[in-house]
Amino acid sequence: MKKCITLMLALAAVVVFILPAFCQEDITEIKDPAFQTLKRPAVPFMHDEHNEKAGLDGCLPCHHEGMENGEFVEGDPAKCADCHEVAPTDDSTDLKTAYHQQCIQCHEDAAKGPVACGECHVK
Ligand code: HEC
Ligand code: HEC
Ligand code: HEC
Numbered sequence: 001m002k003k004c005i006t007l008m009l010a011l012a013a014v015v016v017f018i019l020p021a022f023c024q025e026d027i028t029e030i031k032d033p034a035f036q037t038l039k040r041p042a043v044p045f046m047h048d049e050h051n052e053k054a055g056l057d058g059c060l061p062c063h064h065e066g067m068e069n070g071e072f073v074e075g076d077p078a079k080c081a082d083c084h085e086v087a088p089t090d091d092s093t094d095l096k097t098a099y100h101q102q103c104i105q106c107h108e109d110a111a112k113g114p115v116a117c118g119e120c121h122v123k
């Protein structure tokens with residue numbers, strides 16, 4: 001029994017420490033550790049608030065696991081850096097371009113949201 005309680009406490013600790021990393025509502029900025037040193041200030045991005053304001057109900061405009069016939073294929077939310085390298089050796093989309101293309105293209109299409117460097121990389 002004592003062993004079991006110890007195990008349960010250990011599991012509870014794991015849940016408490018790991019869970020926040022997966023809660024998108026806690027995301028307030030993008031500061032991707034994959035870049036190691038940043039040339040520009042981190043980008044404020046209130047995940048849920050942004051998507052609500054922008055009227056984005058689905059996850060697909062952003063989260064995908066690949067592309068087929070020029071269209072994103074829906075995928076579980078994951079770190080962009082899981083698939084997009086900072087300096088890929090093939091012709092896949094690099095991490096900086098992945099962020100820029102996704103964020104800026106939609107803002108341009110919607111004619112809303114920031115498109116200039118300093119509007120996203122806020123000092
Ligand atoms: C719509 C928002 C947006 C705009 C506009 C934008 N960026 Fe970014 N940029 C991002 C995001 C998001 C990242 C990933 C941020 C991170 O991890 O720090 C990023 C990453 C970067 C990075 C790689 C990370 C670093 O800091 O070294 C550089 C360099 C960069 N941007 C420069 C620019 C420049 C220069 C412009 C203007 C020509 C620009 N960005 C415009 C959103 C934007
Ligand atoms: C406007 C684009 C956008 C939309 C729409 C969006 N997300 Fe995200 N989401 C992001 C970005 C950007 C990140 C940060 C990715 C990173 O850190 O590499 C993120 C991160 C996450 C994470 C954390 C992933 C991890 O492993 O750290 C979860 C979970 C998540 N989103 C869930 C969702 C769900 C569920 C939806 C749909 C209801 C959704 N998102 C819609 C852009 C979006
Ligand atoms: C599970 C893997 C995976 C994850 C996670 C992922 N991508 Fe991708 N993404 C791909 C693949 C595969 C392609 C197609 C090949 C390529 O362009 O690199 C792609 C293509 C893209 C493209 C190019 C679209 C075009 O029209 O050419 C952009 C932009 C992009 N991803 C942005 C992102 C952003 C931003 C995130 C994080 C919110 C993200 N990706 C997360 C796998 C992924």
Ligand code: HEC
Nearest residue numbers: 043044045050053054061062102103106107110112113114
């Ligand atoms: C699929 C469309 C879409 C994508 C992708 C998208 N945005 Fe937006 N974003 C919008 C729209 C629409 C608005 C304007 C919302 C309004 O105020 O009406 C907006 C507004 C913003 C604003 C203004 C403040 C706010 O929260 O309303 C910021 C900052 C922003 N976006 C950052 C980003 C970043 C960083 C990314 C990439 C990680 C991103 N956006 C990706 C559609 C998008």
